[in-house]
Structure formats: structure tokens, C-alpha cells
Amino acid sequence: MSPEGERRRAALLRALWGRADPVSTLPPPEPGGPAQRPSFDEDGIRLPHGAAPVRAADDRLAEASLAHIGAHLAHGGGRFAVGRLRPAQVALVSLIEDARVEALALRERPGLRRLWLPFHDAEPGPRTAPALMARLARALLDPESDDPDGFVAKGRALFFADPAAWTDPALSRRIGDRLGNDLGQMRLPFSPRTWVVEPAYRDDHAGLWERPEAEAAARPQPSPGDAAATARAAGADAPPEPAGRVWRYPEWDHRIRCARPDWASVREEEPAPGTALAVPPDPRLGQALRRLRAHRAVRLRRQLDGDDLDLAAAIDAVARIRSGRPPDARLYARIRRDAPSRPVLLLIDASLSTADPAPGGGRLIDAARGIARALIGTLPRLHVPCAVMAFRSAGRHDVRARWIKRWSDTPEVAAGRLAGLEPGGSTRLGAALRHAGRALPPGPSLMLVVTDGEPSDIDIHDPAYLVADAREACRSLAGRGVTVLGLALTRTQPDALAQICTRARCIVVQNAGQLWRLVETLATADL
Amino acid sequence: MLSDYLIRTEPYYRPVGDEVSLFTAACAARLPMILKGPTGCGKTRFLEHMAWRLRRPLVTIACHEDMSAPDLVGRWLLDAGGTVWHDGPLTRAVRFGAICYLDEVVEARPDTLVAIHPLTDARRMLPLERSGEVVPAHPDFLLVVSYNPGYQALQKDLKESTKQRFGALAFTYPEPGAEAEIVAHEAGVDEGCATRLVRVGAASRALVAEGLAEGASTRMLIHAGRLIAGGIGFAPACTLAVATPLSDDPALRDALAAAIAAQVL
Incomplete structure (x- = not known):
């Protein structure tokens, strides 16, 4: 997984088409199966399996796919009904529809032709149905095409007869029907099972046609992260392996109004040795924080x-x-200027619920990672000491804390570890707060808790228990000069988090772009 | 006295609504005005145009953090014979009747801005604390301030007591047709090229949702257009004038590069 590459793909779709459809990748293909093609539907866009390269120059196929699918989304006219169409007709209607939306896209984005054309490499050769279709696809995009085949020439003539009609999706249906008949009369066999759309950047047309009910129910699940998350969740149910140092912390039981000593056990997981990644500073955040400081000049x-x-x-x-x-x-x-800023410790809830979709697209954990990246890219450059810890739990005996960034780690190393952070387990927030608090230097400091809402754990059935315990942990941290701010990844302020760190200190920050709310709170609230 | 500040040739401005008549009316009513809007969308140009149209001198003050009240109203200076009072730009505009334009007014500290309060209510006068003088405002004096209500105004907003003295006009990027017309006129490129530049601008503004601080301003698009008119290719001109200045984030720069490439003929 390359978050940098994923961000670039999302930004590309936004820049080319102004759209924010979630972009994910397909699960790995079956060995020996047909080549994967991108796909889209109401749930978003799925590109063939594989990590998004960091460099744009290595990702031209995905770029072409996103430009093409964006054209469908912008110029398509809803799903076609399959009706009595034969498979060859379905394929040809789709082909004409591809050409139609591309032709419309080229009216406002003429440069896209240079992006798409290199993938059209069909040359005159044996007359098979797939080969003729690939040649027709090329002839409809390439103005310099001079394919001698009669079928290709007819398709070209029909398509270019009336460019004014391109805005009507019914055109694809009409031309596709006729060409499909021609193909049938040529007695060229067409096998929909082995056929894959050419060229490779074009989608599999799943988003163009009405779905049979059964298929609609059993759609492939996107997001390769899910599989990993499920695997890890399964692992979390297993008994904890007795390894490494264990810290024990008390826990507040709100029913007996008393702390149970040495109740929760926290282990530190070794951070996965990720590769170092570049972390660009978030210029807006940096500017806002600098201003915040300048105001104290x-x-x-x-x-x-x-x-x-x-x-x-x-x-x-x-x-x-x-x-x-x-x-x-x-x-x-x-x-x-004001005295050096308070050190900041970011505590990330990496429980399984953060695999859920975030309000602004992507998963909650991705939003949390984005926030962490913005902070570790920005704070050290402002000479603010900064550390990041993630946590998850599986009962009181197995709370795991993982250092993403110790105080002395470089932002690049931290970004590499952050990229490997995947959801799993539950949210025993109180223990995590106490453990993170240990790592803070004496004196005033700031702890930011990024979470999707309320604490939970597999051995706790009273929803108020963990909330009360976390609130207690916040209080004792406050006594040491630690200000705990909750950053909620949700749409609205979650009640549980507001109870834990008080309403004024619970801020809705759905993604890194909303960190200004944090700065605003730091600026205005009396912390 | 302020003849140097008169604008003698008409600055190009393409109205996008009824802002010209509204501003003229506000001016006649001596109502101080706020011009709000994103960077480079034409606030300053509009005011230059209005100053030309109304034949008033225009005194512009760029506000900044460190600006103090004496920077606005004036201070005592030393010369060979002793101290002399030196009017600040605001005092000059008040005394001799000019439009005083405080650009990016929220950059100034709120306590500095309190100096303009007596000018912006029924009193219309400027008391000079340090020299003990009270300067009544010339009938032609008009106070105009501008600011960008974007991210940077985060903790900086006008004090409510300041804000409520003003009328306001909100500016935004012109709609695509009008913006293309402006770019074509200002940069000297043809309508088709201007339209493509405006589409690049729209793409960059869409990227704000992906973390770009601010989309390309009309001014940036004009810069790109001027380079193109000077013989530079479309893509390199847009890269130099738009993509590279806008962002240091590789993902966003790549996306901008793709949006630019999509507009190359």
C-alpha cells in the first residue's frame, strides 16, 4: 500500500473531474484467470490489484483509467437494460458508449487523447471478434486511424456521422445493436467468458449495465485492507502471547466509585519496520500554528x-x-516569541471500527493516518516536540500500544510505520491514556486522542464503564498538566468522547483538512 | 495634494453583477465598505476601477501584523529644527478626500484598527491623539477594507465593533465565461486558450477539497496567459504560473499536472 499514491489518485480524479468517488483496488486476481480491468459502480472506483506507485510517471494506466471512468460518471446516462441483447451486442454497445463519453470528454479536455491513445495498440491483423473490437475502439479515438476493415470503417462512419448526437446515450445503444448484428452475420465467434475489454485502461462495463439481482447481492468487496483487518481481528481473539514488558494500570469502576488497582495490562508492540517515507508539511496547518504563535508575540x-x-x-x-x-x-x-510550545502526543485509536468508511470517503483509519501525517510533517518543523502512539485492545489483559513515532524518531521513519497501521481489536481508552501519559515529559503538554467515538472492549458490557474510566484517566492527566483533546473522526461530536474530555475539548476533525478546528480550539479555548 | 494618487487611465474591470452601481451608491452615502473574497479574484482591481470612475485619489495601505496606529495616522519625526508632525497615509486621505484602502485588513492587530472607529460612524473625524488635533473627514473621504475570509483568517476576524460599521460586497471567482473573457483581455490570448486556462483554474479549485490551500486565482491564470502570449507552451506556462506556486505536495502537483495536460491541444 502506498498512501502517497492513493492520495495522488484521489486528487487526480478530483482535478480532472471534480469528483470524490472512493478509489480502491480490487482483490488479487485468481492465478491464470483473465486480466483484471478497472471497475466502477455507485460504491466507487476499483482499479486492478496492486499498490499505487508513488511516482505519477509509473501510474499512467491508472491515470488513464480514472480519466476514462470520470468521463462515464460525467457523461453517462444511467445503466442500460440488457433485455434481449446478445453478449456481442452488449460488448459493442459498451464499446460505443466508451467512445461516446471519451469524445465528449475530449471537447473540454482535449489533452486526454494523448493520455489514452498510447494504450490503443490494435493493428490490422486476423479478423477475430475481440481484435475487430479493439481496432474499432482505436479507430473511434484516433483521428489518424485508417483501418482498412469494412466493419471498423462502418462503425467509424456511424459514430462520426453526427457529433451533435453524442450527448445522447441512446446513440451507443443504436450503433452497438447494428454493429452487433454485423458481427453476427460475419459468423465470428464471441465468447463473453474469456473476453476482456481492450485497451487495458477501460473499465469492465459493470457500471454500465443493469445488474442481475443475484450478482448485485454478491458484489466483490473492495479495499484490500479489509482482509488484513479481519485476519488481525481473528488473531486478537487468540490468547495473548506472553512477550515483552507489561505495564499494569488501575481502572476506575464507576459502580463502586473506586479504582481497581493493576487492572489493565498494557504491552508495547514492536513497531513494524516500515520503509521511511517522505512527509510533506501541511502548509495550511503550519501557517495556522505559526500565526497562533505570532499572536503571542x-x-x-x-x-x-x-x-x-x-x-x-x-x-x-x-x-x-x-x-x-x-x-x-x-x-x-x-x-x-512565546516560550517553546508544549510537546504534543498523538494517541491513535486503531481498533477494528476504524475500518469503517469515513464521512469524507476512505476508511476512518486512513483519515486518522492523514491527521497523524499532517502533524508529524508539520510540528517538528515548528520545533514542537511530537510523538505518536497507536493502541488497540482485546480485553483488560491485552491492551497493545505501538509507537509510531517516539519523541526522537524522524518524521520519515514515523510515516513509514504509520503506513503499516491497520485496524484491529477494541478501544480500551483509559488504559491507553494512562500508558501514553507515562511517556510525556513533566510540565505542561498536549495529548490528542484521535478516535471514531466511544471506547469499547470485548470483556465490557456496560457502555458507561469505559467512558467513566477514560474520564478518570483524563482527570488525573489534567492534574499533571496534560491537556487531553479528543479529535473525533465522526460527522458530529460523539457524546462518549465529549464526556471523556469535556465538550469544549472534543473537536470534530474528519480528516487532515479539518485540523484548523484544532488550531482554532487551541487559539480560542482557555486550555 | 494627493494628485499622485489619482488613477488617470481606466483600469480594466469586467463587472460580474451590479457591484459597480452598489459601490457607487455606498460611496454617495459615505458608507465604509468591506470587499471580501479569495486571493486574486479582482477586489483591488475593482477598487482601482471605482476610484478612476469616481475620480478620487486612492491611498492603499497593505496591513500587516506589526502595523501600529502611528503607521496609519502619523507620528512625530525629528528634523534639524526639532520635532515635526508627519501625517500617516490614513490622515492624508481623511484630510484631502481620498479613498483609503486597507488591504488584507485582518492582518492588522485589532487594537490598531480601533483608530478607524471615529471615522466610520456619524462623527466622520480622525482624532490625532499624539498631536492633539482632530481632523474632520473631507466629504470625498471613503474608507474601504478588504479581506480574504479563507483559512488564514482563522483566528483573525474583524472585531464585531469594527465589522458592524461597514457595508460589504462579496467577491468570488467570476463564472467561467466571464473569467475567460477577463483572462483573454488581460493576457492577450485568444478565447479558446483563455477557456482552457479557466478550466485549469477550475481543476485547481476543486483540489481544495483534497488539501490544496487555495485554488488558482484569476491573477494566476492571467500570468500563465501572458507567458503563453509571449510564446511559451501551454503546459510549461501553466506549470510555472499555476501548478508549481500553488503546492509543494507531490500528490496535488501531479494531479494539477494531469489537469493541465488534459487541456493541452
Whole structure:
């Protein structure tokens, strides 16, 4: 998985078509099966299996696919009914529809032809149905095509007869029907089972046709992360392996109004050795934080040295010289920035529920990772010490904490580990808060808890129990000068989190783009 | 006195609504105005155009964090004979009747802006604390401020007591047809090229949802257009004037590059 590549793909779809459909990848293909083609439907876009390359130059196929599917989404006219169409007709209607939406796309985005055309490599050769279709697809896109075949020429003539009619999807149906009949009369066999659409950037047409009911029910699930998450969740049910140091923490039982000593056990997982990744700073966040600090700037006047002349002092000095008295040498003014910022520890809830879709697309864990990346890319550059810890749990004996970034780790190493963070387990927030609190240096500090809502664990059935315990943990942290802010990945402020860290300190931050809300809270609230 | 500040040739401005008549009416009513809108969407150009149209001098002050009240109203200076009072730009505009334009007003500290309060209510006068003078506003004096209500105004907003003294016009990027017309006129490129530049602009504005701080301004598109008119290719011109300045984020830059490539003929 390359989050950088995934972000680029999403941004590409947005820049080309102004759309935010979720872009994921298909599960691995069966060995020996037909080549994978991209696919789209109401749930989003799925590209062939494989990690998104980091460099755009290595990802032209996906770029062409997204441009093509965007054209369907922008210019398509709803699903076609299959009715009594034969498979060859379905394929040809789809082919004409592909050409139609591409032709419309080229009206406003003429440069896309250069993106698509290199994938059209069909040349005149043996007359088989798939070969003729690939040649027709090329002839409809390539203005310099001079395919000598009669079938291809007829398709071309029908398609280009009336460019004004391109806006009507029924055109694809009409031309496809006729060409399908021609193909039938040529007695060229067409096997829909082995046929894959050519060229490779085009989608499998699943989004163009009405689905049979049974197939609609059993759609392939996207997101390769799901499989990993399920596997890990299964692993979390197994008894904890006794390895590494164990920290024990008390837990507050709200029914007996008393803390149970040494109740929860926390282990530190070794961070997966990820490859170092570049972390660009979030310029907006950096700017906002700098401003926040600039606001605390104090202008010191009448200094012995400084950046500016203190005009009032200078005038006084001259006045004193004129009146024959010795001048004061403190002629300068300078700006003092506020004392170094408080260290920030980001605590990420990596429980299984963060595999759920986020309000703004993608999974919640992806949003959490985005937030963490923005912070670790930005804070160290502002000389704010920053650490990131993720946690999950499977009962009170097995709370796992994983360092994504220790205080001394570089942002690049942290970003690599962050990319390997996948959801699993439950949310025993209180224990995690206490464990993270240990890692904070003495003195005022800030702890940010990124979560999708409420704490839960497999051995707890009273929903109020973990909330009350986490609130207790927050209180004792507050006593040590730690301000705990909850960052909720949800649409609205979750009640449980608001109870834990108080309503004023619970901020809805659905993704990194909304971190300004955090800055705003830091600026306005009395923390 | 302020003749240097008169605008003598008509600055190009393409109205996008009834802002010209509204501003003229506000001016006649001596109502201080706020111009709101994103970077480079034509606020300053509009005001230059209005100053030309109304034949008033235009005194522009770019506001910044460190600006103090004396920077606006004036201060005592030293010369060979002693101290002399030196009017600040605001005081000059008040005294001699100009449009005083505080650009990016939220950048100034709120306590500095309090200096404009007596000017913006029924009193219409400027008390100069340091020199003990009270300057009544010239009938032609008009105060106009601008700001960008985007992300950067996060903790900076006008004080409510300041805000409520003003009328306001909201600017935004012109709709595509009008923007293409503006780009074509200002950059000297043909309508087709301007339309494609505007589409690049639209793509960049869509990327705000993916984390871009701000989309390309009309001004940026004009810059790209000027490069094209000077013989640079469409893609390199857009890359230089739009994509590269807008973002350091590789994912967003790649997406912009694709949007630019899609507009190359």
C-alpha cells in the first residue's frame, strides 16, 4: 500500500473531474484467470490489484483509467437494460458508449487523447471478434486511424456521422445493436467468458449495465485492507502471547466509585519496520500554528539591541542630546516569541471500527493516518516536540500500544510505520491514556486522542464503564498538566468522547483538512 | 495634494453583477465598505476601477501584523529644527478626500484598527491623539477594507465593533465565461486558450477539497496567459504560473499536472 499514491489518485480524479468517488483496488486476481480491468459502480472506483506507485510517471494506466471512468460518471446516462441483447451486442454497445463519453470528454479536455491513445495498440491483423473490437475502439479515438476493415470503417462512419448526437446515450445503444448484428452475420465467434475489454485502461462495463439481482447481492468487496483487518481481528481473539514488558494500570469502576488497582495490562508492540517515507508539511496547518504563535508575540521596547529602532526612544535620545544631557543607549525594539510550545502526543485509536468508511470517503483509519501525517510533517518543523502512539485492545489483559513515532524518531521513519497501521481489536481508552501519559515529559503538554467515538472492549458490557474510566484517566492527566483533546473522526461530536474530555475539548476533525478546528480550539479555548 | 494618487487611465474591470452601481451608491452615502473574497479574484482591481470612475485619489495601505496606529495616522519625526508632525497615509486621505484602502485588513492587530472607529460612524473625524488635533473627514473621504475570509483568517476576524460599521460586497471567482473573457483581455490570448486556462483554474479549485490551500486565482491564470502570449507552451506556462506556486505536495502537483495536460491541444 502506498498512501502517497492513493492520495495522488484521489486528487487526480478530483482535478480532472471534480469528483470524490472512493478509489480502491480490487482483490488479487485468481492465478491464470483473465486480466483484471478497472471497475466502477455507485460504491466507487476499483482499479486492478496492486499498490499505487508513488511516482505519477509509473501510474499512467491508472491515470488513464480514472480519466476514462470520470468521463462515464460525467457523461453517462444511467445503466442500460440488457433485455434481449446478445453478449456481442452488449460488448459493442459498451464499446460505443466508451467512445461516446471519451469524445465528449475530449471537447473540454482535449489533452486526454494523448493520455489514452498510447494504450490503443490494435493493428490490422486476423479478423477475430475481440481484435475487430479493439481496432474499432482505436479507430473511434484516433483521428489518424485508417483501418482498412469494412466493419471498423462502418462503425467509424456511424459514430462520426453526427457529433451533435453524442450527448445522447441512446446513440451507443443504436450503433452497438447494428454493429452487433454485423458481427453476427460475419459468423465470428464471441465468447463473453474469456473476453476482456481492450485497451487495458477501460473499465469492465459493470457500471454500465443493469445488474442481475443475484450478482448485485454478491458484489466483490473492495479495499484490500479489509482482509488484513479481519485476519488481525481473528488473531486478537487468540490468547495473548506472553512477550515483552507489561505495564499494569488501575481502572476506575464507576459502580463502586473506586479504582481497581493493576487492572489493565498494557504491552508495547514492536513497531513494524516500515520503509521511511517522505512527509510533506501541511502548509495550511503550519501557517495556522505559526500565526497562533505570532499572536503571542510581545514587542519589547527600549532594548540595548534588537531588529528595529525604537522610534520613541530614538527621539527621546536626540531630545536629551539637544538639551545637553547624556542619551539613553537603549534605542532598539525587538519581538519576543512565546516560550517553546508544549510537546504534543498523538494517541491513535486503531481498533477494528476504524475500518469503517469515513464521512469524507476512505476508511476512518486512513483519515486518522492523514491527521497523524499532517502533524508529524508539520510540528517538528515548528520545533514542537511530537510523538505518536497507536493502541488497540482485546480485553483488560491485552491492551497493545505501538509507537509510531517516539519523541526522537524522524518524521520519515514515523510515516513509514504509520503506513503499516491497520485496524484491529477494541478501544480500551483509559488504559491507553494512562500508558501514553507515562511517556510525556513533566510540565505542561498536549495529548490528542484521535478516535471514531466511544471506547469499547470485548470483556465490557456496560457502555458507561469505559467512558467513566477514560474520564478518570483524563482527570488525573489534567492534574499533571496534560491537556487531553479528543479529535473525533465522526460527522458530529460523539457524546462518549465529549464526556471523556469535556465538550469544549472534543473537536470534530474528519480528516487532515479539518485540523484548523484544532488550531482554532487551541487559539480560542482557555486550555 | 494627493494628485499622485489619482488613477488617470481606466483600469480594466469586467463587472460580474451590479457591484459597480452598489459601490457607487455606498460611496454617495459615505458608507465604509468591506470587499471580501479569495486571493486574486479582482477586489483591488475593482477598487482601482471605482476610484478612476469616481475620480478620487486612492491611498492603499497593505496591513500587516506589526502595523501600529502611528503607521496609519502619523507620528512625530525629528528634523534639524526639532520635532515635526508627519501625517500617516490614513490622515492624508481623511484630510484631502481620498479613498483609503486597507488591504488584507485582518492582518492588522485589532487594537490598531480601533483608530478607524471615529471615522466610520456619524462623527466622520480622525482624532490625532499624539498631536492633539482632530481632523474632520473631507466629504470625498471613503474608507474601504478588504479581506480574504479563507483559512488564514482563522483566528483573525474583524472585531464585531469594527465589522458592524461597514457595508460589504462579496467577491468570488467570476463564472467561467466571464473569467475567460477577463483572462483573454488581460493576457492577450485568444478565447479558446483563455477557456482552457479557466478550466485549469477550475481543476485547481476543486483540489481544495483534497488539501490544496487555495485554488488558482484569476491573477494566476492571467500570468500563465501572458507567458503563453509571449510564446511559451501551454503546459510549461501553466506549470510555472499555476501548478508549481500553488503546492509543494507531490500528490496535488501531479494531479494539477494531469489537469493541465488534459487541456493541452
